[in-house]
Amino acid sequence: MQLPLEDVKILDLSHALAGPFCSTMLGDFGAQVVKIEVPGTGDISRGWGPPFYQTETAYFVSLHRNKKSIEIDFKHEAGKELFFRLVEQFDVVLENYRVGTLDKLGIAYDQARLRNPGIIYCSVSGFGQTGPYRNRAALDLIVQAESGMISITGEPGSRGVRNGVSSADMVAGMWAAFGIMNALRVKEKTGQGQYVDVSMLDGQLGLLQGMIGAYMADGEVPLPMGTAYKALLPYQTFRTKTKDLALAVGSDKLWRLFCPLVGLDAMRDDPQYATNPARVRHRESLIATLQEIFMTKTYEEWEALLLAHGIPVGAINTLDQVVEHPQVQAREMIVESDHPVAGKVRVVGVPVKLSATPGSVRTPAPLLGQHTAEVLRAYLGLSEAEIAALYQQGILGQKNR
Numbered sequence: 001m002q003l004p005l006e007d008v009k010i011l012d013l014s015h016a017l018a019g020p021f022c023s024t025m026l027g028d029f030g031a032q033v034v035k036i037e038v039p040g041t042g043d044i045s046r047g048w049g050p051p052f053y054q055t056e057t058a059y060f061v062s063l064h065r066n067k068k069s070i071e072i073d074f075k076h077e078a079g080k081e082l083f084f085r086l087v088e089q090f091d092v093v094l095e096n097y098r099v100g101t102l103d104k105l106g107i108a109y110d111q112a113r114l115r116n117p118g119i120i121y122c123s124v125s126g127f128g129q130t131g132p133y134r135n136r137a138a139l140d141l142i143v144q145a146e147s148g149m150i151s152i153t154g155e156p157g158s159r160g161v162r163n164g165v166s167s168a169d170m171v172a173g174m175w176a177a178f179g180i181m182n183a184l185r186v187k188e189k190t191g192q193g194q195y196v197d198v199s200m201l202d203g204q205l206g207l208l209q210g211m212i213g214a215y216m217a218d219g220e221v222p223l224p225m226g227t228a229y230k231a232l233l234p235y236q237t238f239r240t241k242t243k244d245l246a247l248a249v250g251s252d253k254l255w256r257l258f259c260p261l262v263g264l265d266a267m268r269d270d271p272q273y274a275t276n277p278a279r280v281r282h283r284e285s286l287i288a289t290l291q292e293i294f295m296t297k298t299y300e301e302w303e304a305l306l307l308a309h310g311i312p313v314g315a316i317n318t319l320d321q322v323v324e325h326p327q328v329q330a331r332e333m334i335v336e337s338d339h340p341v342a343g344k345v346r347v348v349g350v351p352v353k354l355s356a357t358p359g360s361v362r363t364p365a366p367l368l369g370q371h372t373a374e375v376l377r378a379y380l381g382l383s384e385a386e387i388a389a390l391y392q393q394g395i396l397g398q399k400n401r
Contacts, residue, residue, distance in 0.1 A: 003356045008184065009090040009379075011036060011083075015043040017140070017166055018124045020063055021097035021173030025065035026180065028359035034090075034367065034375050035064070036083070039071040039397030042368040053342030061339055061365045062347045068371035074105045077319065079395045082380070084115045088322075089379050091187070092180055092218045096124040101133050109195050113242035119193040120183040124176050128199030137201060143168035147204035152211060154224035155158055161224075171207060172200040198301060233279040233286065235315065238294040245299050247310040252276060258311050262293050333356025337363040369397050 008031040012023040019231065020035075020043070027033040037043055045066075049057035073079045084107075093112060095102060102108040102123075123129060126138020127146075136142075142152050147331055149167065150160040179196040187193055205212065211222050214230065226374035227246070228236040237244045246269055249258050252275055257266035266290075267273045272282050294302065297314060306313040317325065323334050323346070335349040342364075350359040376382040376390075391399045 001169065003359065004354070004356065005030070006030035006090065007163075008032065010034065010092040010094060011086055011090045011332060013093065013095040013097070013102075014124065016045055016062070017098065017169035017353055018172040019176065020045070020092050020122065021170050022122070022176040022180070023067065023094055024063060024065065025177045028049075029354075029357075030359070031092075032392075034086070034371070034379075035067045035068040035069045036072050037069055037368060039073050039369070039394070042069070044072070046368065053345065054337065056339070056341050056365070056367075061337075061342050062364035065337060065347065065361045066363055067366055068375055069369055070372040070375045071368035071369040072105060073395050076395045078390065078393065080105070080107055080292075082376070082395070084112065085380050087112045088116050089118055090116075090119070090123065091184065091193075092120045094122045094124075094176070094180070098137055098226055099123075099125050099127075099129055110282045113193060118187055118191055120180060120187065120196060121177050121193070122180050122183075122196035122198065124172050124198045124200070126200050128202060129197045133201075134181065137356070140166040140168045140200070143200040143204060147201050147394055148208060149204050152208075152222045152224055154226055155226045156228075158224050167207070168204050172198055172203040175203045175206065218227070227285075228283075229241070231280070232276060232284055234290055236287070238291055238303055240294050240297060240299045242298040242300065244316045245294060245302055246314040248315060250312065254311060255279070257309055259308075261305055261311070262290070264289070264293075335361050337364045340367060372396050375400075 005026055006360040008026070010023055010026060010031050010033045012035045014020050014023065015037075023031075023033045023035070024280065033044070041047075042058065045063070046057060046060050048059045048352065051058045052060055056372055067213075072082055074083065095107075100328050109123075112119050112121055121373075125134075126143055127136055137341070138146075144162055147168065150162055152160070153163055176196065176198045183194050183196055214220075215222060221272035222230065226236065232250060233246075234247055234249045237246045239245075249255050255274075255276075256268050259265055267286075271278060273279050273286060303313055303315070322328060328334060331349070331353075333349040334346050337345050337347050339345050345364070347361060349361065352359065373384075373387050376387055380392075385395070391394045
């Protein structure tokens with residue numbers, strides 16, 4: 001085995017980000033991902049730009065590696081039948097349409113499992129398949145708002161801000177991949193598939209469990225704290241003579257090491273600051289003192305001093321600095337992909353490193369419908385004449401787009 005999921009076949013009906021992020025994770029480790037797109041238009045994110053690589057959006061090119069694209073029109077009965085024939089050959093169906101959409105199309109889980117009892121059907125939605133919000137449409141911003149994530153993000157005194165990345169979408173994709181892997185494990189043992197219901201809202205609550213746990217304990221509603229953290233101090237950013245410094249003194253042991261380095265010997269064993277709970281109680285005075293001290297040197301000077309003594313410290317890098325960062329380069333987290341339209345593009349690499357069967361970016365994001373004929377030949381054994389007839393009927397979009 002070269003890749004851990006190379007024998008797993010996934011029919012990917014998903015679009016935008018949450019579902020595609022899931023299938024990208026699985027595809028990186030060898031899953032055979034066949035992306036079924038709407039003829040003519042394809043995934044809605046094919047139109048999310050600028051920026052563009054000629055006719056292709058950078059968004060789509062960067063996300064959809066290691067997949068094949070086919071076009072099937074589910075409004076045709078013959079298109080639905082093609083889908084079900086593929087279901088018979090595949091292990092997983094992944095979708096993130098609005099709740100009820102696939103029922104209306106006649107290709108939902110209840111229909112699919114009649115053709116393949118071993119099929120794993122994963123649905124990613126804003127609020128899940130049950131509950132009073134199940135029918136609500138939801139993009140990332142809506143779920144970040146409803147989940148409370150926005151209410152705790154931003155500078156103190158602000159009304160909250162959206163996370164800089166689409167965390168509700170991407171975390172839901174991660175949970176979906178985790179759910180699919182669990183379902184595949186069960187299938188190995190029993191031969192039976194099952195339905196996997198992933199909610200973007202639930203996924204955000206999974207991230208918020210520490211904040212929610214704190215609220216349950218003391219009844220205080222968390223508010224935005226900028227870069228600070230309620231339960232730990234000092235743990236935030238500070239200004240220096242040059243650029244901001246991120247500091248994380250995560251234990252009383254580190255505190256005792258830290259104090260002499262910044263000239264606070266007297267504070268090290270002071271009852272007001274000697275323990276983390278005491279420091280949190282005296283947050284304002286301690287932060288004011290530290291901010292004054294950090295302004296006496298450059299970031300580079302502080303970094304050298306603190307790192308030499310094992311104090312966690314870091315710079316606030318911009319993305320142009322991140323992609324050229326020596327650690328990012330050493331971990332192969334920016335890799336090159338050769339796209340048929342965009343040419344050579346740099347994309348994010350695989351975050352999980354397996355020693356024996358590592359994942360990889362093997363193929364670029366597909367053009368719309370690029371692999372339609374190839375997939376139908378390989379998985380269903382259709383002849384060239386049968387494929388040509390399906391194109392003629394408009395079921396597979398336009399040939400040689």
